[in-house]
Amino acid sequence: MISSKMLELGKKSSVIREIFEYGLKRKAEIGAENVYDFSLGNPSVPAPAKVTEVMKKLIDETPAEVLHGYTSAPGDVKVRTAIAENIKAKFGVDASLANIYMTCGAAASLTITLNAIVEEGDEVIAFAPFFPEYRVFVEQAGAKLVVVSNKTEDLQLDFDAIEKAITPNTKAVIINSPNNPSGVIVPEEDIKKLCQLLKSKQSEYGKEIFLISDEPYRELVFTGEKVAYIPCYYDNAIVCYSYSKALSLPGERIGYIFVAPTVKDSGDVFAAICGSGRALGYVCAPSLMQYTIAQCLNDTADVSIYEKNRNLLYDALTEIGYTVIKPDGAFYMFVKSLEEDANAFYERAKKFDLLIVPSDSFGVPGFVRISYCVDTSLIERSLPAFKSLYEDYQK
Amino acid sequence: MISSKMLELGKKSSVIREIFEYGLKRKAEIGAENVYDFSLGNPSVPAPAKVTEVMKKLIDETPAEVLHGYTSAPGDVKVRTAIAENIKAKFGVDASLANIYMTCGAAASLTITLNAIVEEGDEVIAFAPFFPEYRVFVEQAGAKLVVVSNKTEDLQLDFDAIEKAITPNTKAVIINSPNNPSGVIVPEEDIKKLCQLLKSKQSEYGKEIFLISDEPYRELVFTGEKVAYIPCYYDNAIVCYSYSKALSLPGERIGYIFVAPTVKDSGDVFAAICGSGRALGYVCAPSLMQYTIAQCLNDTADVSIYEKNRNLLYDALTEIGYTVIKPDGAFYMFVKSLEEDANAFYERAKKFDLLIVPSDSFGVPGFVRISYCVDTSLIERSLPAFKSLYEDYQK
Numbered sequence: 167m168i169s170s171k172m173l174e175l176g177k178k179s180s181v182i183r184e185i186f187e188y189g190l191k192r193k194a195e196i197g198a199e200n201v202y203d204f205s206l207g208n209p210s211v212p213a214p215a216k217v218t219e220v221m222k223k224l225i226d227e228t229p230a231e232v233l234h235g236y237t238s239a240p241g242d243v244k245v246r247t248a249i250a251e252n253i254k255a256k257f258g259v260d261a262s263l264a265n266i267y268m269t270c271g272a273a274a275s276l277t278i279t280l281n282a283i284v285e286e287g288d289e290v291i292a293f294a295p296f297f298p299e300y301r302v303f304v305e306q307a308g309a310k311l312v313v314v315s316n317k318t319e320d321l322q323l324d325f326d327a328i329e330k331a332i333t334p335n336t337k338a339v340i341i342n343s344p345n346n347p348s349g350v351i352v353p354e355e356d357i358k359k360l361c362q363l364l365k366s367k368q369s370e371y372g373k374e375i376f377l378i379s380d381e382p383y384r385e386l387v388f389t390g391e392k393v394a395y396i397p398c399y400y401d402n403a404i405v406c407y408s409y410s411k412a413l414s415l416p417g418e419r420i421g422y423i424f425v426a427p428t429v430k431d432s433g434d435v436f437a438a439i440c441g442s443g444r445a446l447g448y449v450c451a452p453s454l455m456q457y458t459i460a461q462c463l464n465d466t467a468d469v470s471i472y473e474k475n476r477n478l479l480y481d482a483l484t485e486i487g488y489t490v491i492k493p494d495g496a497f498y499m500f501v502k503s504l505e506e507d508a509n510a511f512y513e514r515a516k517k518f519d520l521l522i523v524p525s526d527s528f529g530v531p532g533f534v535r536i537s538y539c540v541d542t543s544l545i546e547r548s549l550p551a552f553k554s555l556y557e558d559y560q561k
Numbered sequence: 562m563i564s565s566k567m568l569e570l571g572k573k574s575s576v577i578r579e580i581f582e583y584g585l586k587r588k589a590e591i592g593a594e595n596v597y598d599f600s601l602g603n604p605s606v607p608a609p610a611k612v613t614e615v616m617k618k619l620i621d622e623t624p625a626e627v628l629h630g631y632t633s634a635p636g637d638v639k640v641r642t643a644i645a646e647n648i649k650a651k652f653g654v655d656a657s658l659a660n661i662y663m664t665c666g667a668a669a670s671l672t673i674t675l676n677a678i679v680e681e682g683d684e685v686i687a688f689a690p691f692f693p694e695y696r697v698f699v700e701q702a703g704a705k706l707v708v709v710s711n712k713t714e715d716l717q718l719d720f721d722a723i724e725k726a727i728t729p730n731t732k733a734v735i736i737n738s739p740n741n742p743s744g745v746i747v748p749e750e751d752i753k754k755l756c757q758l759l760k761s762k763q764s765e766y767g768k769e770i771f772l773i774s775d776e777p778y779r780e781l782v783f784t785g786e787k788v789a790y791i792p793c794y795y796d797n798a799i800v801c802y803s804y805s806k807a808l809s810l811p812g813e814r815i816g817y818i819f820v821a822p823t824v825k826d827s828g829d830v831f832a833a834i835c836g837s838g839r840a841l842g843y844v845c846a847p848s849l850m851q852y853t854i855a856q857c858l859n860d861t862a863d864v865s866i867y868e869k870n871r872n873l874l875y876d877a878l879t880e881i882g883y884t885v886i887k888p889d890g891a892f893y894m895f896v897k898s899l900e901e902d903a904n905a906f907y908e909r910a911k912k913f914d915l916l917i918v919p920s921d922s923f924g925v926p927g928f929v930r931i932s933y934c935v936d937t938s939l940i941e942r943s944l945p946a947f948k949s950l951y952e953d954y955q956k
Contacts, residue, residue: 176836417848453812
């Protein structure tokens with residue numbers, strides 16, 4: 167009677183969600199302070215005070231019918247212009263309002279982009295580990311997701327595997343750096359190598375391959391290192407951005423798509439994005455949030471807390487004996503499972519009230535993801551449990 | 562290289578948008594006060610003061626990481642509970658939070674619902690005149706839009722035509738009362754008759770037919786008459802609601818889907834809606850707006866201004882000699898074209914700087930739509946132009 171595909175998607179809640187729900191139950195049983203819940207990627211740092219001030223000032227000083235009125239479908243002209251100017255200043259690439267389409271956050275940026283560019287039979291490549299919804303978004307748009315595993319030792323790009331995966335059907339490649347779920351940043355030299363490879367494949371097949379940069383974690387970086395900006399290295403670049411993490415506004419759903427002016431037939435791609443947003447029911451991005459972020463383009467939530475958490479957790483876990491892929495950004499950490507089956511490891515961790523996510527749902531076996539966007543005190547309290555879990559495996 | 566369907570959708574801006582853009586140009590030439598722009602359905606009345614107060618109080622009193630954090634995908638539990646309670650109290654039908662899915666406005670309510678319920682080969686019926694995006698939404702979801710024209714004299718349902726249009730492939734019927742573009746309200750007796758017809762067709766074909774009520778204009782009614790609430794009359798009812806017009810918040814994108822508990826396999830339909838929202842990239846509805854509207858469920862923007870505009874315009878136009886379908890709600894009015902071709906009539910009106918929308922894009926010939934969500938003074942100033950236009954046809 168209804169769409170069996172959508173029913174399945176709706177019924178099969180994600181593994182992360184299941185763990186989170188278990189955590190809620192367990193907290194009710196033994197007290198919230200005794201459950202070490204590292205399951206969700208929900209920013210624990212508040213939005214910068216400036217965001218709140220700007221929001222209040224807008225509410226006080228703008229007529230309500232303007233502030234809460236429709237903007238044009240791609241977004242308010244002044245907001246898009248401000249973002250384009252900011253991109254030019256920050257990254258030194260060309261950009262104008264004609265390249266910026268405001269969205270309801272990163273997921274919307276991705277679904278609108280994918281529906282705009284793919285046609286039946288197309289393939290979209292993602293590198294594992296990857297955000298599990300990529301599969302849902304790519305398949306809903308009518309394409310096939312092709313998964314390429316990163317190297318197990320450092321979760322960096324495996325160029326031999328990538329080269330083998332690109333076919334004449336490859337329409338796009340998604341890159342996500344800093345990465346969810348691993349926190350790993352792809353170094354500039356690897357970005358250059360990837361772009362070079364894609365350029366040669368474009369020539370070989372006589373067609374364009376889009377490189378989609380899904381980068382909601384761009385501002386959450388601890389190394390001081392600059393995260394390579396794809397449009398600096400590759401013409402057919404589309405940036406899917408969100409303010410969810412940078413400004414700690416995940417519930418407000420605000421982000422944008424930047425179709426680089428260097429994209430082949432950039433105007434047509436932008437028009438297709440407008441068509442796709444329209445067909446999916448996105449009338450415009452939330453207006454108050456559009457006007458708010460436009461005044462906070464150089465602000466970031468207090469990332470130092472995530473960095474402190476990372477250092478604390480990384481040092482403690484490695485000292486205990488765990489093998490940890492050191493994350494350079496975001497607020498996730500990938501830790502090697504202490505047995506081959508990460509699901510079994512997750513179950514055993516649960517006995518110590520440690521809630522961590524087995525890596526299989528991210529497309530790779532043998533790891534768990536720890537989301538450390540939590541109170542630092544929770545990490546401190548959890549360390550004995552991590553120690554006991556480790557010792558349990560030495561028996 | 563990209564999706565030709567989306568490119569076409571993005572390039573072909575709507576007729577309304579074209580007229581609006583022409584209006585902007587013309588205003589720059591001769592002054593905004595001399596252009597009588599009735600093209601857009603953008604609420605001219607501000608949000609109630611209470612909405613602003615609630616919003617500011619939430620910002621002042623809620624920790625930012627909570628207020629702007631993710632809600633669960635179908636929406637905040639307290640918000641959904643409040644809406645369900647409000648539906649029960651207002652309409653006397655059963656409802657719980659398990660039936661409420663918060664959305665980014667009416668367009669999202671429709672696209673998420675349609676993608677959840679239709680499968681290839683399904684037909685969805687809409688009554689003309691209808692909101693032109695229905696076609697885009699239905700076709701994107703993979704179904705075929707079947708258009709049934711209303712009776713020309715009063716734009717009310719034509720039951721003979723409806724009966725002929727229902728087939729074993731009919732998955733859903735969309736009703737929109739008060740109507741965009743006509744402002745007409747379907748009387749309760751006709752709703753009963755429609756539901757009766759659908760019930761008998763369900764029996765005849767041994768399958769369910771959804772009745773989707775798209776009702777963003779529910780609160781904009783001038784007659785004192787209650788707009789029939791579909792779940793009171795029909796089991797397989799899905800209500801697509803938005804606060805855009807009721808609370809004058811169109812840019813903020815906030816609304817909901819109500820899957821009546823009487824719907825066959827209601828839980829599965831709700832799950833499919835969750836899956837559909839997920840696949841289309843809707844992570845959650847904007848959080849600040851969820852919490853805001855939950856405290857304003859019995860508030861409405863000042864509708865009396867729209868009523869005043871309607872009366873002024875209706876009386877003046879009929880006195881001049883125009884044939885007008887008297888609108889009972891919303892902020893639209895359908896006026897008979899003074900020549901057969903509404904597009905030619907629209908072009909002639911343009912010479913008098915009257916910007917009105919020919920009805921063809923709404924699926925019926927021979928009318929124009931006037932959006933009277935404008936300053937009352939604009940209507941007053943426009944009346945001589947309407948008179949001159951009428952006289953121009955008497956020459």
